[in-house]
Amino acid sequence: MDYLIHTENLSKFYDVGSVKYNALQGVDISVGYNELAAIVGPSGSGKSTLLHLIGGLDRPSSGIVRVEGNNLSELSEQDLADYRSKKVGFVFQFFNLIPYLSAQENLELSMSIARINKKERKTRALELLKVFGLESLAKKKPTELSGGEQQRTAIARALVNSPSLILADEPTGNLDTASSIVVMDAFRELIEKRKVSVIMVTHNHELMKYCDRIIKLRDGKLESMEIKK
Amino acid sequence: MDLIDLLSLSLRQLKERRLRTALTVLAVAVGVATIIALSAQAEGVSSSIIRDLSKLGPDVVILVGRSGYLFTDVDVTRLKEFEGVASVNQLIIQSVRVSGVEDAITLIGAYSSSLTNLVGELNLVEGTTYLDVPAPQVMIGNTLAFDANGDPRYRSGQPLLVTIGPRSIVLAIVGVLESYGSSPIIQPDRSIFLPLDYVKLYYRMTGYNYLLLKTKSIEQVDSVYQLVTNAYGSKVGITSVKQLSNTVSSIASQISLLLIGVAGTSFIAAGLGTFNIMMISVLERVREIGVLKSLGMRDKGVLTLYITQGLLIGILGCFTGLIMGVGLSYLLPEILSSVTWTNN
Ligand SMILES: Nc1ncnc2c1ncn2[C@@H]1O[C@H](COP(=O)(O)OP(=O)(O)OP(=O)(O)O)[C@@H](O)[C@H]1O
Ligand SMILES: [Mg+2]
Secondary structure, rough: OOOOEEEEEEEEEEEOEEEEEEEEEEEEOEOOOOOOOEOOOOOOOOOHHHHHOOOOOOOEEEHHHHHHHHEEEEEEEEEHHHHHHHHHEEOOOOOOOOOOHHHHHHHHHHHHHHHOOHHHHHHHHHHHHHHHHOOOOOOOOOHHHHHHHHHHHHHHHHHHOOOEEEEEEEEOOOHHHHHHHHHHHHHHHHHHOOOEEEEOOOOOHHHHOOOEEEEEOOOOEEEEEEEEO | OOHHHHHHHHHHHHHHHHHHHHHHHHHHHHOOOOOOOOEEEHHHHHHHHHHHHHOOOOOOOEEOOOOOOOEEEEEEEHHHHHEEEEEEEEEEEEEEOOOOOOOOOOEEEHHHHHHHHHHHOOEEEEEEEEEEEEEOOEOHHHHHHHHOOOOOOOOOOEEEEEEEEEEEEEEEEEEOOOOOOOOOOOOOOHHEEHHHHHHHHHHHOOOOOOEEEEOOOOHHHHHHHHHHHHHHHEEEEEEEHHHHHHHHHHHHHHHHHHHHHHHHHHHHHHHHHHHHHHHHHHHHOOOHHHHHHOOOHHHHHHHHHHHHHHHHHHHHHHHHHHHHHHHHHHHHHHHHHHHOOOOO
C-alpha cells in the first residue's frame, strides 16, 4: 500500500545540559492518502516533536521521514522551506496568527511566502474565509476574534496554498465541544473534497471517532497504531 | 516572498512598535545631527578666525618695540631695504579713554596711506579720511559713533574729548568708519585714527612703537621674519598673520578632531542602541518567527526582514538627522554667542 507519510526508526534527542534527552525513540508510523490521523498520548510523550519532524520544522537526530517516498533529510534548507510552504499547512494550539495583521492579511501572508501574485491572493483569501464563515471578520485583527474564530482562521490559512497535508497540534485544545465538532467536520470535508490528509494531535477521546487512524505514543515510543477503516 | 512583500511586512512590524521605532530613529538622528552640527561648528569657527586674520592680509608682518624701544625713521629706511619687504607703515598705538564710552579705546596714529594696510578696504559711514597734517583731526570707529541701541553718539563735524594719561585734548571728528566686526591685532570698531604727525607732535615722540610690514609675496613672509629677527633680536616682538593663521588652523583642527570624536561616540551609541532594539525585536518575536517559518519563510527571509527594519530605521534616522544637523549648524552660533559674550 502507498503511504503519504512513512517514518522509519525516527528518533529525536535534545541536549539538556550534558544529558541527552530522548523525546522520540525509534518511531515507525505511516499515514495514508485522504486520511484523518490522530496522535495521542500523555503530555511529554513526543506528540508535538513527531508533528514537527513530519512537517519539516525540525530535523530528526536519526531515522527517516518519507513524504510520498521522498526522504525529508535529503532536502536542502530551501527545498524544506518550499515543502512547508506548499505541501504542508500547520495549525498550532496557540499563537497561530500574526497579531498585527488582519485575518485576511494572515491568509495573504502565507500566499506571499509561496510567491502567489497579489490579485490571486485576495480572491483566494476571501474565498477560503467564506468557506469557514469568516467573511464578515476578514478585516479584524486576531485579538478582536474569539478563540474559535482564530482557530478557524488558522485552519483557513493552513489551506490557502492547497497543501496535501494538514498538521494540527491540538487544534481544538481551547475550544468547546460544539466548536470542536465544527473543526472536525471541516477536516472531514477537506479530506473528501480536497484530497488532503490531516494529522492532528489531540487529548480529546470524543474526537477520535472521527479519525481513520490512531497513533498512540508513550515516553517517546510508539505504543500502538490502530486503523479504523 | 518577494522584496516588496518583505518591505511591506517590515513596515507593518515597525508600525506595530511605533513609539519604539520613533525613539530609535531619534537616537540615530541625534547621532547624525551631532556629527553634522559639531563638525560644521569646528569648520565655521576656524574659517571665521582665518577670515578675520586675512582682513589684515596674509602678507603682513607686525613689529612691536619691546621695553620702550621705539622705531626711528632710520629703522624704517633700513627695513625698506630688506629683501622681500614691499612697504613699511609707521604706527603709534596707545590706550586712551573717550568721554561717553566706558571701555578703553585704542588710539592709532598712522599716515592715511597706511590705513588700507591696517583695516583692509577703507569704508566710511560719513565724512572723509583725515589729512596728513599735524592738526587735531580724528576718524572714529563704529562702536564709538553709535551706542548699543544703534543711536548715534558722535557724528563727523563734532568735537571728541580724548583723555590720554593725565591730560585731555579735544579733536575734531572728520569721519566715521563702517563696522568691521572682529579683527586680529587691531579692532577698528574700538579705535580712533589720527594723523601720525599730530600724534608725534602731541606725544613729542621721535619714533614709532609699532611697524606694519607688507611683504612682496606670502612666500617671503618667513624670510622677512627671519631677517628682522636677525637684525633686532629680542628688542622687537614679531608677529606674522601667516604664522597666526597656521597656529589657529592647527588649534582649530585639533578642536575639530575632538568634536568629531565626541560626535562619533554619540553616533556609535546610536548604532549600539539600534542594534540592541533589533535584538530585542527578534527575541520577543520568536513565536512569530516560528509561525513565519512554518509558513515556509526561509532563514534568509527572516534575516532580511529584520535587516530591512534596521536599514529603514537607519535611513529615516540619517535623513532626520541631516535636517536637524543643518538646522542646528545655523542655530548653534546664535545660541553660543548669546550665552558666552556679545561681540560689539
Ligand atoms: N527544544 C527542546 N529542548 C529540550 N527538550 C525538549 C524540547 N522540546 C521538547 N522537549 C522535550 O521533549 C519531550 C517531548 O516534547 P513534546 O513537546 O513533543 O511533548 P508533547 O507530547 O507534545 O506534550 P504536550 O501534550 O504537553 O504538548 C518533552 O519531555 C519535552 O520536555
Ligand atoms: Mg505538544
